[in-house]
Amino acid sequence: MILCPMPSTILIVDDDPHIRQLLVFAFGKAGLGTIEAADGEQALAEVERHAPDLVILDINMPRMDGLEVCRRLRAQNDVPIFFLSSRDDEIDRVLGIELGGDDYVVKPFSPREVVARSMAILRRTAARPPVVENVGVMRHGLLSLDTESWSAHWGMLEVGLTVTEFTILRTLLAMPSRIFSRDQIIDRFRGPGFALTDRTVDSHIRNLRRKFSDVGGIDLIETRAGIGYRLGACGGTDLTA
Structure with missing residues (x-):
């Protein structure tokens, strides 16, 4: 596996500890640091506390689902969000993207694919040159x-x-x-x-x-x-x- 060239921290949000462990191990092999959250409220607190570079966010969680977490995150910052979904449903995917998600995979997924696509997001974010904004x-x-x-x-x-x-x-x-x-x-x-x-x-x-x-x-x-x-x-x- 290719190591990530930039120091980055990934917040993994999923109520399934097995999925969190799989992704923590996969991101660790790629040289990426990770933080875990088991529910939406904890995810919001971890974002506030650690300012991660990317959020891996499960859609289907109890109490506060991933779409609501995304809404709240987008109200305060623009951290990239990578959705995990157990439903192969176009409505879920389009709604997640409309709310501000940057990519998604459907469960079951390959941890290597999640890591590779997450690294692509991080590289693209880090490599973009500044541009002159249109004003007015x-x-x-x-x-x-x-x-x-x-x-x-x-x-x-x-x-x-x-x-x-x-x-x-x-x-x-x-x-x-x-x-x-x-x-x-x-x-x-x-x-x-x-x-x-x-x-x-x-x-x-x-x-x-x-x-x-x-x-x-x-x-x-x-x-x-x-x-x-x-x-x-x-x-x-x-x-x-």
Whole structure:
């Protein structure tokens, strides 16, 4: 197994001690430090206490499930989150991603795969160069993004976006005529919580289309088959007009 080149701490959250032990052993062989939590409340406390570099988070836990833990984490920080799920269910996966998850696997899983994909998230997060932020309000057709307040509008209607959704849309809006591949979208991200993988880009795009379609933005993002995505005309319909 390839050792992780950067010192990192992984918080493993699962109510099954056997799964925690498997992952602690696998991450240890890769040179990664670990912290354990057996439930959601303990997970939130460990994040506050230790500020881990990545959270491995089981969805199906008693009292406070992983999706609720993710909601609470995202309200206070952008630590990357890797979901574990015992249900091979599209709704679970898309909801987890929409809440701010960075990747997922379905149980039963290979500990080596979890470690490899976790290391990929950590490397991508650490390697991203700083970028110059667009400041102020960006506009294209009926779409507008306020990069200072992190708010999005279609016409006069505000559209609630996650941090990841906002950042994808800002990337496309910065160069509206350019077609971005999934890898190019991923490479535009930087910082904790922006550890996208090619598995999740399509889900974020679907979420963006759904949210803007609900307010009349049916042409928000175009798909170029075999290439990637670019911003649409954003003419759509202004439901406040």
